[in-house]
Amino acid sequence: MEHKQAVWIALLFTGGLFLQACAPPQPGPNLLAPTAAQMKLRSYQSRSFEATDPSQAMRGVVAALQDLGFIIERANEPMGLVTAARFAEPNYTDVMGITVTVRSQTEGHMMIRANAIYNNKPIEDPKVYQNFFATLERSLFITKE
Amino acid sequence: MVWGTLLALLALNNGCTTPTQPAELLQLSPESSQNRAMQIRIFETSNENELLSASAAVLQDLGLQIEESVRQMGFLRATKERSAREYGQDFTRFFMGLLSLGNFRMPVDLHQKIAAVLIARPINQDGTKHEVRIMFYRVVWQGDGQADRQYIPPGEQKMEMIRDPLIYQEFFFKLSKAVFLEAFTI
Numbered sequence: 001m002e003h004k005q006a007v008w009i010a011l012l013f014t015g016g017l018f019l020q021a022c023a024p025p026q027p028g029p030n031l032l033a034p035t036a037a038q039m040k041l042r043s044y045q046s047r048s049f050e051a052t053d054p055s056q057a058m059r060g061v062v063a064a065l066q067d068l069g070f071i072i073e074r075a076n077e078p079m080g081l082v083t084a085a086r087f088a089e090p091n092y093t094d095v096m097g098i099t100v101t102v103r104s105q106t107e108g109h110m111m112i113r114a115n116a117i118y119n120n121k122p123i124e125d126p127k128v129y130q131n132f133f134a135t136l137e138r139s140l141f142i143t144k145e
Numbered sequence: 146m147v148w149g150t151l152l153a154l155l156a157l158n159n160g161c162t163t164p165t166q167p168a169e170l171l172q173l174s175p176e177s178s179q180n181r182a183m184q185i186r187i188f189e190t191s192n193e194n195e196l197l198s199a200s201a202a203v204l205q206d207l208g209l210q211i212e213e214s215v216r217q218m219g220f221l222r223a224t225k226e227r228s229a230r231e232y233g234q235d236f237t238r239f240f241m242g243l244l245s246l247g248n249f250r251m252p253v254d255l256h257q258k259i260a261a262v263l264i265a266r267p268i269n270q271d272g273t274k275h276e277v278r279i280m281f282y283r284v285v286w287q288g289d290g291q292a293d294r295q296y297i298p299p300g301e302q303k304m305e306m307i308r309d310p311l312i313y314q315e316f317f318f319k320l321s322k323a324v325f326l327e328a329f330t331i
Contacts, residue, residue: 055217058218059218059219059266062218062264062266063264063266063278066184066264066278066280067173067177067181068171068172068173068177069174069177069180069306071260071262071280071282072220072222072262072264073222075215075218075220076215077215077217077218078217087304087305087306088170089306093301093302093303093304095304096170098171116170116171118170123170125170128170128171129171131170131171131172132171135171135172135173
């Protein structure tokens, strides 16, 4: 009797396991909705700076990236876009990429957003972005003078 | 066999350096000001167009081809591809092979791409002074090799910044002659 029961339980278990695969996952209504982690990441990556001239802000961004040893790959002024990359010395095989966008926010303010990747993996450490904005702040200050 | 493995390990050892800590990423390195001084020259001119086209001409004189240019940003990128073969590396490869009794074939550099990125920008309000910053770097592709039974496929890339001050001095010397202006250091 006990034996039979155990067999049934085992059968039910395996059946349950297979059942899961049969029900197609229903896309929820918030499939493309921003998650809390995304919003947090965006806030790390963006900072508002006091600047009136978008072109000057762009040049400040380029100078900051160059100071950090980045190689500018693409720069598009009308779009406010700069893409750059560098090898994470002394590891010559590791590559770090960054995209910076500059947008006018309100009168006299520019919203600057940076997305950095390390060996094709996004960097999510807020400290890295803080470092970047500290350098950028200095560079924008010098450009303004 | 053991020797081969040891040698291979030694050769591959520089790949095992600890990865850069995230906190250090995007932080100014101590050498950055030194690099700045090497890469930047200031020209007393208000004509950014002329400065850029003269820079493009000098890069062409150095055998590079302009790949990308954005006038509004004063941006130029140029490259040239050349062979990266060095006899020294072939000797090392031969002796390493001999020492490891044929178990280790060191990959040698085959091909390289030398590139320059140049940015010209005004540095004062009325735009009478411009700075030109240039950075040279190279990407090297390696040939194939072997460590014990493990075949090392060709095509591994290695990249490095070119930090030889002479190359930068030569570029700026040519540029200042081309625009008839003196190049000031920062």
